[in-house]
Amino acid sequence: MTDERTKIEPMTLSREDLHRLVWETPMIRLGERFGISGNGLAKICRRLDIPYPPRGHWAKKAAGHKVMTVPLPAAQSNTPASVRISPTQPEGLVDPNSPVQQALDNARNKAASFQVPERLSRPHVIIAEWLADHERRKQEAKREHDPWRRKLVQPADFSEQDRRRHRILDTLFKELERQGSRIIQGAYRALAAEVAGEKIEFELREKQKQVRRPLTEKERQWETWNRSGMKQELQPSGFLVFVFKTYLVGSLRREWLEKAGKPMEELLPEIIATFIAAGPLLAEQRRVREEQARLHAIAEQRREQERQKRKQDQNRWRRLVQIAGAWREVEVARDFIAAMRALPAPEREQLIDGQPFEEWLLWAEQHLESANPLSHGLEGIFKDIAQIQSWTYRD
Numbered sequence: 126m127t128d129e130r131t132k133i134e135p136m137t138l139s140r141e142d143l144h145r146l147v148w149e150t151p152m153i154r155l156g157e158r159f160g161i162s163g164n165g166l167a168k169i170c171r172r173l174d175i176p177y178p179p180r181g182h183w184a185k186k187a188a189g190h191k192v193m194t195v196p197l198p199a200a201q202s203n204t205p206a207s208v209r210i211s212p213t214q215p216e217g218l219v220d221p222n223s224p225v226q227q228a229l230d231n232a233r234n235k236a237a238s239f240q241v242p243e244r245l246s247r248p249h250v251i252i253a254e255w256l257a258d259h260e261r262r263k264q265e266a267k268r269e270h271d272p273w274r275r276k277l278v279q280p281a282d283f284s285e286q287d288r289r290r291h292r293i294l295d296t297l298f299k300e301l302e303r304q305g306s307r308i309i310q311g312a313y314r315a316l317a318a319e320v321a322g323e324k325i326e327f328e329l330r331e332k333q334k335q336v337r338r339p340l341t342e343k344e345r346q347w348e349t350w351n352r353s354g355m356k357q358e359l360q361p362s363g364f365l366v367f368v369f370k371t372y373l374v375g376s377l378r379r380e381w382l383e384k385a386g387k388p389m390e391e392l393l394p395e396i397i398a399t400f401i402a403a404g405p406l407l408a409e410q411r412r413v414r415e416e417q418a419r420l421h422a423i424a425e426q427r428r429e430q431e432r433q434k435r436k437q438d439q440n441r442w443r444r445l446v447q448i449a450g451a452w453r454e455v456e457v458a459r460d461f462i463a464a465m466r467a468l469p470a471p472e473r474e475q476l477i478d479g480q481p482f483e484e485w486l487l488w489a490e491q492h493l494e495s496a497n498p499l500s501h502g503l504e505g506i507f508k509d510i511a512q513i514q515s516w517t518y519r520d
Contacts, residue, residue, distance in 0.1 A: 148194050175247050262279075266279040296393065331366075440515060449498075
């Protein structure tokens, strides 16, 4: 029977749209619409810094209690503005012809067979730095005379799980570099691999588990409020987990948890193959995203140019109407001056502001010609109009 998730198409959503949806529909039901789990949808929200309803939100709402919607915070500079959500591939329904699956198959063929050594010899430079730093801190603690401070700075000895983690990471680093990748160590020993020019962040850590234990005698003295006599805390599980912190393409696996019959050493080849496959896929995804952004910018620029052109055309028309209005005023003034000349001439010796009436009429006719837009000819009129820009017009 065909799984329903195979019928769901990938969907691209903006932060704003996804924020609205998670506050309208419970995460599990909303995840089913996208073909992913509720936890997977929550991870996407955390990656895009989108708040989503806490546990018990929908139960309170169903009971008629008042619930609060957390507004969407402004996006940081490194926060994606949108996300493409693809349905997870159901077990047993992997499409062997999909680009992701083909890339993974090719990567498996490239990855050589190898074994994680039982002892660490000639460690990778990053592992060697960790070991040297640990030894340096041990020596500093030995030179510390204050017992309290010595206890504070004394690093714990490496456990067998720590040493095993070093051997696994050492093998991983060397194999990835042999494949042409580059290992990057960031702040607080954050790890990443640069594969095909793409930075892929990851971590290998011991999985923690929640346990309930009885309070110690000292804890009972301090935690008088704790009537259960039990305390819940995280403790090492004894199993390693490998996690890709970078969001990978499509159905590429992002997490491996070892089991009693399947240690991390046996899972490592598949992890390395995923690294090799993920780099080019992420590079292609980035290329497509940048091309889409470039085309969007070109379309936006064209829209802006069209807007400016329309605005310029409107302003030029307004200028033409303004010139026509000036010409109409000149014609009215011309008729008025002609009507004044038709009036009976006053006595010659009569002056106004020291000038006879004839000079006043000549003054009016001179201004009439200088104010007439048609005196500049067609070329002058349209040169005036052509100077008008979309942002320079003033009434």
